[in-house]
Amino acid sequence: MFFRWRTMFYIASVPGVVLALGMEFAVDSPRWLCKVGMLNDAKAVIGNLWGESEVDKAIQEFQSVIKNDGSDLDSQWLELLEEPHSRVTFIGGALFMLQQFAGINGVLYFSSLTFQDVGITDGALPSLFVGITNFAGALCASYLMDKQGRKQLLIGSYTGMAVSMFLVVCAISLPLDEDLGHNLSILGTLLYMFSFAIGAGPVTGLIIPELSSSRTRGKIMGFSFCVHWVCNFMVGLFFLDLVEMFGVAPVYAGFGGVSLLSALFAYYFIVETKGRSLEEIEMSMNSNYQAGDK
Structure with a gap:
């Protein structure tokens, strides 16, 4: 029984390790890149993910929402x-x-x-x-x-x-x-x-x-x-x-x-x-x- 519960915990840790390694290959969010002013990087990510034809439309939508909403750090719970x-x-x-x-x-x-x-x-x-x-x-x-x-x-x-x-x-x-x-x-x-x-x-x-x-x-x-x-x-x-x-x-x-x-x-x-x-x-x-x- 002692061996079994230890083995169960070892197996359960494998997905976490795989996820942590996989996140190293994840790209930054184009919305975040646009919010911090890194437009060229945002355009590159959008082009790779959604295609070059979607770049201008996506950037325009991001900027419109950011302009109207402001930063999430400025929001209040109320x-x-x-x-x-x-x-x-x-x-x-x-x-x-x-x-x-x-x-x-x-x-x-x-x-x-x-x-x-x-x-x-x-x-x-x-x-x-x-x-x-x-x-x-x-x-x-x-x-x-x-x-x-x-x-x-x-x-x-x-x-x-x-x-x-x-x-x-x-x-x-x-x-x-x-x-x-x-x-x-x-x-x-x-x-x-x-x-x-x-x-x-x-x-x-x-x-x-x-x-x-x-x-x-x-x-x-x-x-x-x-x-x-x-x-x-x-x-x-x-x-x-x-x-x-x-x-x-x-x-x-x-x-x-x-x-x-x-x-x-x-x-x-x-x-x-x-x-x-x-x-x-x-x-x-x-x-x-x-x-x-x-």
Whole structure:
């Protein structure tokens, strides 16, 4: 056992080392280069990344946003209460709150509990399937993100999570054949993880900075991730107590209900950002830009 946990930590350190080495080959952000006056360097990066035909348009958009927004170092936390920043702050906090209360960490941390409740005592193999499914979903998300759009992926993801939770509830609550109940529970859990991985997980972390202005992006992300970790902590703290009080089926039914609420929230509040630059998104959400363009 002593050897196993050490080996696990050694393996977990490998991605961090690879990422640190890979960052040595990353280029500076053209937006930052433009902000500090290094226009030639910014043009070179834009030309390499997006093509020479996009250089002039991108530089013009960068300079327009910088001129209107000012520096992010000059922004204040109270600006998050003002439009248009308050709208994005609300969306960011709500998205992360709904993401956590939809039960992802309850299902991920305690997935073996679901299988045990329907009579599957060996949780190692199902947990392995959960991890593989999560990875497969993330690969699909990387392909679908710019094909289907952020909003559509969020709606589809949360709808799939709701259906998955109700499948697990049926497997636990209904008087089904034992083998059918086992298979339905496994199917529901794996479908839940896959649905989360293609939308609710990656899109939530991507769309908030896309919607944020350059002036307040750091503060909005800081606030949103604070909400994320507080809700994460609450789910981890109270999940087992809730299961002990009410049982797995009612708790998972609650997760399914929150997932449906999240799909509705995405439908009514999320702005599609697919195929649009950060500057285009910011100008469309800020009335000051729109007024200046007329």
